Amino acid sequence: xxxxxxxxxxxxxxxxxxxxxxxxxxxxxxxxxxxxxxxxxxxxxxxxxxxxxxxxxxxxxxxxxxxxxxxxxxxxxxxxxxxxxxxxxxxxxxxxxxxxxxxxxxxxxxxxxxxxxxxxxxxxxxxxxxxxxxxxxxxxxxxxxxxxxxxxxxxxxxxxxxxxxxxxxx
Numbered sequence: 001x002x003x004x005x006x007x008x009x010x011x012x013x014x015x016x017x018x019x020x021x022x023x024x025x026x027x028x029x030x031x032x033x034x035x036x037x038x039x040x041x042x043x044x045x046x047x048x049x050x051x052x053x054x055x056x057x058x059x060x061x062x063x064x065x066x067x068x069x070x071x072x073x074x075x076x077x078x079x080x081x082x083x084x085x086x087x088x089x090x091x092x093x094x095x096x097x098x099x100x101x102x103x104x105x106x107x108x109x110x111x112x113x114x115x116x117x118x119x120x121x122x123x124x125x126x127x128x129x130x131x132x133x134x135x136x137x138x139x140x141x142x143x144x145x146x147x148x149x150x151x152x153x154x155x156x157x158x159x160x161x162x163x164x165x166x167x168x169x170x
Contacts, residue, residue: 006050006165007122009058009086009110011143012073014127016040019145023064028073032146037073039149043125044077046155050162057085058110058124086113105131107140121165125149125158 013019016039020032030036047053055078061070062085071079086109106128114122127143141158144151
């Protein structure tokens with residue numbers, strides 16, 4: 001896939017399903033009403049109007065399950081848009097050890113990826129709002145952890161931000 005200059009950083013828990021997921025040896029388990037990735041079709045439909053948007057996984061699933069396994073949980077139409085993840089095992093060496101990575105805020109992790117990739121146009125869809133710089137609020141679509149993309153308000157905000165971001169060329 002061609003590298004996009006328009007990126008949506010995507011978290012899973014609290015975005016594509018409620019933030020009540022527990023990772024065990026058997027894999028991820030949702031401890032709430034519904035099913036894992038039950039709101040993924042909403043994102044796929046919203047992205048239909050924005051073919052230039054690529055996804056970067058900014059979920060802890062990549063850190064704990066590995067990139068390929070985490071990617072495999074997404075429906076095909078979203079999986080085809082994914083060009084990478086904020087966490088990669090080789091990146092941990094840059095911050096001395098993996099524990100330092102885990103101690104960083106999601107905002108720090110995303111900013112590190114954006115800086116390394118020289119991204120100018122990006123937004124993050126996430127329920128983790130800790131540590132976001134005041135001047136970076138325009139890059140965050142904050143989800144309510146129990147509602148994620150099932151919230152009409154979040155869907156409207158995402159559409160607005162995608163339209164705005166895609167109005168910039170290059």
